Amino acid sequence: GNSVTQMEGPVTLSEEAFLTINCTYTATGYPSLFWYVQYPGEGLQLLLKATKADDKGSNKGFEATYRKETTSFHLEKGSVQVSDSAVYFCALSGAAAGNKLTFGGGTRVLVKP
Amino acid sequence: GAGVSQSPSNKVTEKGKDVELRCDPISGHTALYWYRQSLGQGLEFLIYFQGNSAPDKSGLPSDRFSAERTGGSVSTLTIQRTQQEDSAVYLCASSPLGGSTEAFFGQGTRLTVV
Numbered sequence: 115g116n117s118v119t120q121m122e123g124p125v126t127l128s129e130e131a132f133l134t135i136n137c138t139y140t141a142t143g144y145p146s147l148f149w150y151v152q153y154p155g156e157g158l159q160l161l162l163k164a165t166k167a168d169d170k171g172s173n174k175g176f177e178a179t180y181r182k183e184t185t186s187f188h189l190e191k192g193s194v195q196v197s198d199s200a201v202y203f204c205a206l207s208g209a210a211a212g213n214k215l216t217f218g219g220g221t222r223v224l225v226k227p
Numbered sequence: 228g229a230g231v232s233q234s235p236s237n238k239v240t241e242k243g244k245d246v247e248l249r250c251d252p253i254s255g256h257t258a259l260y261w262y263r264q265s266l267g268q269g270l271e272f273l274i275y276f277q278g279n280s281a282p283d284k285s286g287l288p289s290d291r292f293s294a295e296r297t298g299g300s301v302s303t304l305t306i307q308r309t310q311q312e313d314s315a316v317y318l319c320a321s322s323p324l325g326g327s328t329e330a331f332f333g334q335g336t337r338l339t340v341v
Contacts, residue, residue: 157318157332157334157335159331159332160329163327207325207326212280213325213326214272214275214283215275216272217269217270217272218269219268219269
């Protein structure tokens, strides 16, 4: 079945540092890939997505590129802010699994001033 | 418009009691998901409804858990004979079509079994 693996946290960074959160997946066919974010005290919300190979999703300075050859969808941001402190979840959805949304374990990111 | 609404927001129950958790999805969304998030843990898939198709119940942890979705809208997750390990935040999400469409999450129901 489908699965998502992402790096364990917590990840602690200083403001303006470069952030990478690794995400790899296992799926049949061509799934859509997502990053969701959960800010402290808030509900999960979509950060960005990509629906086919080589697509790049971007939002709020974050980017992730759908790499089918390496089955990866790593999240990056060039200069983080304290307000980026949150838990980030990689996810996929594929027709081969009935379009169920499958999440990775989440990565907690803490940005210090 | 209104987002995904879950009730109650908090529920404390005694071990062995039954509980019902409610989810009102965004109007018109055909896909509805239930997940469980334990403290410091990731999202555990429970059940997925898509239109009139048979639900994907593959994530329900035991036969004490069940869910239904009436009229393609409101969903209720029922936990019978609750156990302490059932304590978690139960999240509901809906999406227009499932698949590549964005899922919108409710604020969750925090369940505490004492």
